[in-house]
Amino acid sequence: MLAMAADQPKLGAMSVMERIVKLGRDDPRRIIHSLKVGLALTFVSLLYYWRPLYDGFGIAAIWAVLTVVVIFEFTVGATLSKGLNRGLGTLLAGALGVGAQHFASLFGQIGEPIVLGFFVFLLAAASTFSRFFPRIKARYDYGVLIFILTFSLVSVSGYRVEKILELAHQRLSTILIGGATCIFISLFICPVWAGESLHNIIVSNIEKLANYLEGFGGEYFRYEDRENVDEDSTHNKSSSLQAYKTVLTSQSSEESLANFASWEPRHGKFSFRHPWKQYLKIGSLARQCAYQIESLNGYINVPTDIQVAIQFRRRIEESCNAISSESGKALRILASSIKTMTNPSLSSKTHIENATAAIDELKNTLKTGYMESSDLLGIIPDATVCCILIDIVKSVEKILEAIEELGVLASFKSVEPTVSPEKSTQLLHRGIVNPLFDGECGDHVVIMVDNEVEVGKSQGLEGKPSNGEMVCK
Amino acid sequence: MLAMAADQPKLGAMSVMERIVKLGRDDPRRIIHSLKVGLALTFVSLLYYWRPLYDGFGIAAIWAVLTVVVIFEFTVGATLSKGLNRGLGTLLAGALGVGAQHFASLFGQIGEPIVLGFFVFLLAAASTFSRFFPRIKARYDYGVLIFILTFSLVSVSGYRVEKILELAHQRLSTILIGGATCIFISLFICPVWAGESLHNIIVSNIEKLANYLEGFGGEYFRYEDRENVDEDSTHNKSSSLQAYKTVLTSQSSEESLANFASWEPRHGKFSFRHPWKQYLKIGSLARQCAYQIESLNGYINVPTDIQVAIQFRRRIEESCNAISSESGKALRILASSIKTMTNPSLSSKTHIENATAAIDELKNTLKTGYMESSDLLGIIPDATVCCILIDIVKSVEKILEAIEELGVLASFKSVEPTVSPEKSTQLLHRGIVNPLFDGECGDHVVIMVDNEVEVGKSQGLEGKPSNGEMVCK
Numbered sequence: 001m002l003a004m005a006a007d008q009p010k011l012g013a014m015s016v017m018e019r020i021v022k023l024g025r026d027d028p029r030r031i032i033h034s035l036k037v038g039l040a041l042t043f044v045s046l047l048y049y050w051r052p053l054y055d056g057f058g059i060a061a062i063w064a065v066l067t068v069v070v071i072f073e074f075t076v077g078a079t080l081s082k083g084l085n086r087g088l089g090t091l092l093a094g095a096l097g098v099g100a101q102h103f104a105s106l107f108g109q110i111g112e113p114i115v116l117g118f119f120v121f122l123l124a125a126a127s128t129f130s131r132f133f134p135r136i137k138a139r140y141d142y143g144v145l146i147f148i149l150t151f152s153l154v155s156v157s158g159y160r161v162e163k164i165l166e167l168a169h170q171r172l173s174t175i176l177i178g179g180a181t182c183i184f185i186s187l188f189i190c191p192v193w194a195g196e197s198l199h200n201i202i203v204s205n206i207e208k209l210a211n212y213l214e215g216f217g218g219e220y221f222r223y224e225d226r227e228n229v230d231e232d233s234t235h236n237k238s239s240s241l242q243a244y245k246t247v248l249t250s251q252s253s254e255e256s257l258a259n260f261a262s263w264e265p266r267h268g269k270f271s272f273r274h275p276w277k278q279y280l281k282i283g284s285l286a287r288q289c290a291y292q293i294e295s296l297n298g299y300i301n302v303p304t305d306i307q308v309a310i311q312f313r314r315r316i317e318e319s320c321n322a323i324s325s326e327s328g329k330a331l332r333i334l335a336s337s338i339k340t341m342t343n344p345s346l347s348s349k350t351h352i353e354n355a356t357a358a359i360d361e362l363k364n365t366l367k368t369g370y371m372e373s374s375d376l377l378g379i380i381p382d383a384t385v386c387c388i389l390i391d392i393v394k395s396v397e398k399i400l401e402a403i404e405e406l407g408v409l410a411s412f413k414s415v416e417p418t419v420s421p422e423k424s425t426q427l428l429h430r431g432i433v434n435p436l437f438d439g440e441c442g443d444h445v446v447i448m449v450d451n452e453v454e455v456g457k458s459q460g461l462e463g464k465p466s467n468g469e470m471v472c473k
Numbered sequence: 474m475l476a477m478a479a480d481q482p483k484l485g486a487m488s489v490m491e492r493i494v495k496l497g498r499d500d501p502r503r504i505i506h507s508l509k510v511g512l513a514l515t516f517v518s519l520l521y522y523w524r525p526l527y528d529g530f531g532i533a534a535i536w537a538v539l540t541v542v543v544i545f546e547f548t549v550g551a552t553l554s555k556g557l558n559r560g561l562g563t564l565l566a567g568a569l570g571v572g573a574q575h576f577a578s579l580f581g582q583i584g585e586p587i588v589l590g591f592f593v594f595l596l597a598a599a600s601t602f603s604r605f606f607p608r609i610k611a612r613y614d615y616g617v618l619i620f621i622l623t624f625s626l627v628s629v630s631g632y633r634v635e636k637i638l639e640l641a642h643q644r645l646s647t648i649l650i651g652g653a654t655c656i657f658i659s660l661f662i663c664p665v666w667a668g669e670s671l672h673n674i675i676v677s678n679i680e681k682l683a684n685y686l687e688g689f690g691g692e693y694f695r696y697e698d699r700e701n702v703d704e705d706s707t708h709n710k711s712s713s714l715q716a717y718k719t720v721l722t723s724q725s726s727e728e729s730l731a732n733f734a735s736w737e738p739r740h741g742k743f744s745f746r747h748p749w750k751q752y753l754k755i756g757s758l759a760r761q762c763a764y765q766i767e768s769l770n771g772y773i774n775v776p777t778d779i780q781v782a783i784q785f786r787r788r789i790e791e792s793c794n795a796i797s798s799e800s801g802k803a804l805r806i807l808a809s810s811i812k813t814m815t816n817p818s819l820s821s822k823t824h825i826e827n828a829t830a831a832i833d834e835l836k837n838t839l840k841t842g843y844m845e846s847s848d849l850l851g852i853i854p855d856a857t858v859c860c861i862l863i864d865i866v867k868s869v870e871k872i873l874e875a876i877e878e879l880g881v882l883a884s885f886k887s888v889e890p891t892v893s894p895e896k897s898t899q900l901l902h903r904g905i906v907n908p909l910f911d912g913e914c915g916d917h918v919v920i921m922v923d924n925e926v927e928v929g930k931s932q933g934l935e936g937k938p939s940n941g942e943m944v945c946k
Contacts, residue, residue, distance in 0.1 A: 023605055030605045038598035041625055042590050048629045049586040062626055069622040113522040117515045124542075125511035132496055132503045149542040152514055153535055156521045248764075252725045291721075295768045298864065366850040376856070377839040383853050384860040391771060 032190045060170035067178030077194035077260030079186040083179040085143030093147040097154025194260035206335035208243045213328030217321035247290035254283045275409035282402045289395040309378040322358035323389045326351045327396045343407040355393045533643035540651030550667035550733030552659040556652040558616030566620040570627025668734035679808040681716045686801030690794035720763035727756045748882035755875045762868040782851040795831035796862045799824045800869045816880040828866045
């Protein structure tokens with residue numbers, strides 16, 4: 001890499017600068033975070049420079065620097081998690097270390113190092129093994145590390161430094177200062193909340209799925225004019241559709257954010273015990289849906305030159321378009337329901353019902369009428385697309401249910417759905433519906449829905465997910 | 474958790490013990506690793522106890538303990554990566570820190586802390602920002618952390634401790650002792666190689682896919698006797714089939730193992746510059762195939778009570794069984810080809826060719842003959858299964874190609890394939906084939922194949938993956 005940079009010094013510098021700018025522009029919180037770390041470090045360095053403080057802490061002040069460097073993380077949750085882990089690990093190990101040192105001293109000048117060595121071996125091995133437990137690994141890995149470190153340091157250095165309690169006091173208070181500095185800066189200067197990030201990731205993942213499904217019909221059902229289409233716009237459109245691919249691999253970042261979020265105090269719209277685990281459930285349902293879209297995506301741009309296939313594709317076009325775009329719309333509403341933390345509005349269900357109605361239409365098309373030719377082979381890809389689309393509607397229903405559960409757990413606000421006017425007539429017999437403002441919000445009508453009716457309906461939906469009986473057409 | 478444990482002390486203790494035993498039994502290397510960490514820590518503690526050493530190093534000996542606790546990781550590669558990162562980060566930051574301290578001293582008693590504070594702020598912010606680059610994050614994250622830490626410590630403590638070079642020397646040598654201890658123990662006592670682990674994970678992932686595909690036919694094509702089947706055996710069989718699910722989410726562990734593996738020296742069958750990136754490519758192709766299997770899996774146990782569907786299923790059964798089991802066999806041979814580091818034998822291609830032949834048969838079945846009824850709906854799930862199976866064969870071909878590339882990159886041994894006799898006649902016209910031992914290896918015939926012919930064939934296969942022209946039937 002160095003050799004490459006030397007070969008093309010200017011080009012290299014340019015692209016590095018560009019990358020730095022891009023990195024900062026993509027997420028300006030990164031720049032702020034870097035400045036915050038610089039600030040925290042400069043602040044604890046004061047411990048050294050300021051004579052009264054230095055006289056109090058002495059060489060132990062390095063522990064404040066060390067603490068800041070090691071525990072200051074990008075999100076508040078991660079910083080808190082590391083800080084608390086470090087604090088607890090140090091306290092526990094410090095106490096145990098002093099005890100071990102005292103116990104070992106009973107064995108005399110020669111016995112003491114042997115006993116201490118044995119303790120260090122035992123605790124280090126046991127603690128290291130405990131880090132293999134997935135639960136401990138997820139939440140307390142750093143604490144266990146600090147435990148081993150502190151125990152070794154205290155029990156071993158106690159053997160030399162006679163004033164062990166004073167040392168422990170100095171070290172603890174400097175660690176406390178370092179930790180408190182980090183937590184303070186992390187909490188009060190442009191905080192980056194793991195919980196909020198998780199919330200946003202889940203919303204954006206569902207939106208990516210919605211984008212794909214809304215755009216799918218347009219991409220899949222293009223027969224002619226392929227040459228006439230502006231290349232650039234096609235490319236841009238396709239690449240915006242492909243955004244769903246990141247959903248396939250977002251599991252680990254979701255999990256670590258949920259873990260950090262559980263350490264965070266109340267912030268913004270999120271209470272201390274916000275149901276972060278439910279977000280993971282929704283995330284994994286969204287990923288299931290993304291797997292299905294991944295299969296679906298394999299059938300885009302498969303050329304169809306066989307006549308029978310084109311005929312068949314035209315027959316299913318309307319229903320498939322409807323299934324896909326209605327599921328997409330439902331997902332978009334669900335995403336915005338999480339975003340605004342309101343219960344999923346009736347209109348999301350209406351879209352699912354529309355999709356289910358389109359499935360029934362599609363099924364009718366498939367059941368009857370067709371079969372001018374016996375060439376099943378040519379239509380298999382299209383039949384597969386139908387099948388996957390039907391499965392996607394089931395996934396969307398599962399996502400709806402999981403979001404309704406989230407609504408209960410996180411006490412989402414009750415619904416004030418905005419439904420487009422052509423749907424509102426369909427809804428009038430389905431609950432206590434009071435059209436409040438008509439025409440005031442552009443082409444939207446705001447409708448109040450009784451909460452109990454809402455719940456009753458959602459259970460009905462849960463029971464019979466896709467047999468078409470809940471369609472209101 | 475503590476409250477829970479107090480409620481059911483005996484039960485809790487039992488299950489904790491069971492879990493510990495299970496964790497150790499699942500992977501005994503975990504126990505050995507824990508003992509190795511204990512050993513390393515006890516060893517560096519000697520620095521304290523042994524007076525001649527202590528007189529040389531003084532309080533700086535704590536850095537040896539700290540180094541061991543922080544850099545001793547499970548795999549050799551991770552330990553080396555952390556150790557080298559720590560070493561380089563410390564050296565670079567130490568030199569810079571001394572320079573900064575010297576430069577700052579030019580500004581007099583009052584100017585010095587201000588200039589130093591400015592340097593600390595600048596370098597801490599810049600280094601923290603650099604950690605957001607994915608490349609630096611992946612390989613040098615820990616080094617940058619240590620860089621910030623050491624720079625702050627050196628430039629700041631230099632202000633107090635006059636004998637800065639002596640201190641640096643002490644600290645470096647203790648870090649060196651700690652690091653060398655870890656690396657020595659990690660390398661020479663039951664080493665756990667990241668490279669070998671990656672190799673094994675890729676092999677086992679491909680085997681899991683093979684298991685699924687070999688078992689798929691038996692699971693999918695069961696019409697009657699569902700009640701008569703022994704429940705337990707069904708359950709066991711299904712759960713062994715479901716093993717492929719772990720392949721869906723193995724990306725991050727594969728990537729980190731590949732990263733650590735690139736730090737490892739020659740070990741066992743793997744050279745220093747073994748093409749670990751190609752393993753990642755194979756891994757991601759295997760994951761693509763796992764996504765397809767995930768779709769396929771959705772159609773198992775979907776009841777078929779419609780007569781027309783059962784009729785259709787019986788028609789496609791033979792071809793689908795063949796496609797699935799032949800792809801499975803091909804994958805199993807490919808897995809063992811990676812395992813033994815030999816070029817993929819001809820028989821893997823034969824199995825793919827058999828699968829392709831079965832696809833052609835299936836296509837013929839679908840093209841002609843069928844259509845006693847016009848109920849397309851009933852047969853859609855089966856048609857989808859056909860379509861996915863055809864796609865899976867394409868994925869298997871891609872995996873084969875990637876493994877052949879790996880064979881070239883890692884100079885796999887040349888082929889001595891074992892082919893079952895009924896296939897060998899088909900192969901006789903396809904290369905320079907010398908039957909050597911007949912009947913000696915049970916029902917197998919060993920065949921020597923000229924390497925060049927081998928390569929030529931694989932390229933042909935690349936060009937036309939699934940149009941049936943490479944089938945020799």
